Amino acid sequence: MSATPVFIASVPTGLESIAADEAVERLPDCRIIEKRRGRIILSTPATHREMRRLRTVFRWFAFVGRAADVPAAATGPEHLRRSAETMDWDAAVDRWRAWWSHGGAAKNDPPHFRVTASRFGEHAYTSMDLMRELGAMLNARYAWPVRLKEPDLEVDLQLHDGEALLGIVLTPRSLHHDRNWTAGPTGLKAPIAAAVARLLAPQPGERIVDPLCGSGALPIETAILEPRATVLAGDQEAALIDMARHNAAQVGAAIEASVWDARHVPLEEASVDAIITDLPFGVRVGSHTINRHLYPALMREFTRLVRPGGRAVVLTLERRLFQRLVDRAAHWTLREHRRVTYGGIDPSVYLLTRKSRMAKPDGSSPMLRRHAARTRIDDSEQQGAHPPARRS
Numbered sequence: 001m002s003a004t005p006v007f008i009a010s011v012p013t014g015l016e017s018i019a020a021d022e023a024v025e026r027l028p029d030c031r032i033i034e035k036r037r038g039r040i041i042l043s044t045p046a047t048h049r050e051m052r053r054l055r056t057v058f059r060w061f062a063f064v065g066r067a068a069d070v071p072a073a074a075t076g077p078e079h080l081r082r083s084a085e086t087m088d089w090d091a092a093v094d095r096w097r098a099w100w101s102h103g104g105a106a107k108n109d110p111p112h113f114r115v116t117a118s119r120f121g122e123h124a125y126t127s128m129d130l131m132r133e134l135g136a137m138l139n140a141r142y143a144w145p146v147r148l149k150e151p152d153l154e155v156d157l158q159l160h161d162g163e164a165l166l167g168i169v170l171t172p173r174s175l176h177h178d179r180n181w182t183a184g185p186t187g188l189k190a191p192i193a194a195a196v197a198r199l200l201a202p203q204p205g206e207r208i209v210d211p212l213c214g215s216g217a218l219p220i221e222t223a224i225l226e227p228r229a230t231v232l233a234g235d236q237e238a239a240l241i242d243m244a245r246h247n248a249a250q251v252g253a254a255i256e257a258s259v260w261d262a263r264h265v266p267l268e269e270a271s272v273d274a275i276i277t278d279l280p281f282g283v284r285v286g287s288h289t290i291n292r293h294l295y296p297a298l299m300r301e302f303t304r305l306v307r308p309g310g311r312a313v314v315l316t317l318e319r320r321l322f323q324r325l326v327d328r329a330a331h332w333t334l335r336e337h338r339r340v341t342y343g344g345i346d347p348s349v350y351l352l353t354r355k356s357r358m359a360k361p362d363g364s365s366p367m368l369r370r371h372a373a374r375t376r377i378d379d380s381e382q383q384g385a386h387p388p389a390r391r392s
């Protein structure tokens with residue numbers, strides 16, 4: 001392993017490669033060592049200030065080590081303890097000390113500590129069993145006292161696919177809490193919005209619109225990523241537009257937010273370079289029945305607004321409904337589809353490009369007329385195509 005310090009970043013699950021690109025772009029001499037579920041492992045000599053500035057990262061950890069082949073059987077915790085005993089804890093603890101000496105917050109040293117664990121998959125033991133085994137090992141090594149609430153030092157363990165990743169928490173609160181942000185009922189967390197904005201890749205001089213912006217996470221992150229773009233945002237709820245304006249002011253993002261109906265945006269045809277938006281999932285906002293009518297209307301409006309060659313990045317949990325619209329769309333090409341996981345749901349994010357030639361739904365060609373008829377999503381067809389209920 002290189003002498004350059006190694007860190008773990010927790011990042012939006014499903015968008016790890018995008019977060020890794022941001023790290024390489026923005027941290028000095030950054031080398032990505034591994035990308036795994038919701039985490040990237042990297043080495044960099046960056047300062048804690050530089051690391052805190054990354055927008056796609058939730059939390060930072062000092063890397064301790066990886067334990068391979070952790071059995072799913074009852075011997076798992078014991079196997080983990082034996083592997084953890086061989087890891088370089090002193091180096092990681094030194095990095096924790098260095099972080100806090102620059103970060104300014106007072107910590108007890110020797111610290112009070114705790115272990116937290118997350119597991120993915122089936123195991124013959126609980127997360128508590130893993131925490132207990134690792135806690136006992138550290139207590140034997142350093143004689144640190146345990147404190148479960150607000151510890152000075154927290155060891156984080158993630159077990160996935162038989163491999164355990166161990167780190168010491170450097171940012172106890174997710175970085176997005178540092179911003180004085182007001183989120184609406186379906187507000188996206190800033191690191192997810194930042195990663196989705198990176199998928200859009202806004203360019204200088206572009207006009208970019210979020211027609212259903214809620215409290216503004218997507219347009220704000222887009223404006224931060226490319227301040228030379230013109231970013232417009234709208235929502236039907238005036239209270240959410242107030243929040244979006246407040247949030248933009250908090251982070252110094254230049255967005256223009258208005259109340260509007262996203263099915264009839266007051267902008268000229270083909271006057272927009274890109275759309276970035278998070279459609280109502282039909283759980284907390286709207287319903288699946290409403291979406292069956294709303295989504296086709298929105299797609300028609302996006303088609304009207306975006307210039308040929310332009311782009312759209314759309315986040316939705318209504319995968320089947322949206323996919324069906326895209327499959328039948330004469331005007332859009334699907335470039336990328338990723339599943340994102342957060343808060344117990346796994347919406348999809350789609351990157352589409354607007355085709356150059358506009359087929360008119362009422363055109364004279366019988367083929368175009370047939371296509372236009374197919375593009376209309378009729379209720380009877382949708383009834384059978386969807387499970388009856390969805391989570392919010």
Ligand SMILES: C[S@@+](CC[C@H](N)C(=O)[O-])C[C@H]1O[C@@H](n2cnc3c(N)ncnc32)[C@H](O)[C@@H]1O
Nearest residue numbers: 187188212213214215217235236261262278279
């Ligand atoms: C999933 S939420 C967007 C959340 C947003 N990304 C955020 O971070 O707060 C969808 C939004 O669509 C808005 N909406 C639903 N139908 C609309 C319509 N016809 N016109 C404008 N906004 C609409 C809702 O008010 C809601 O804020």
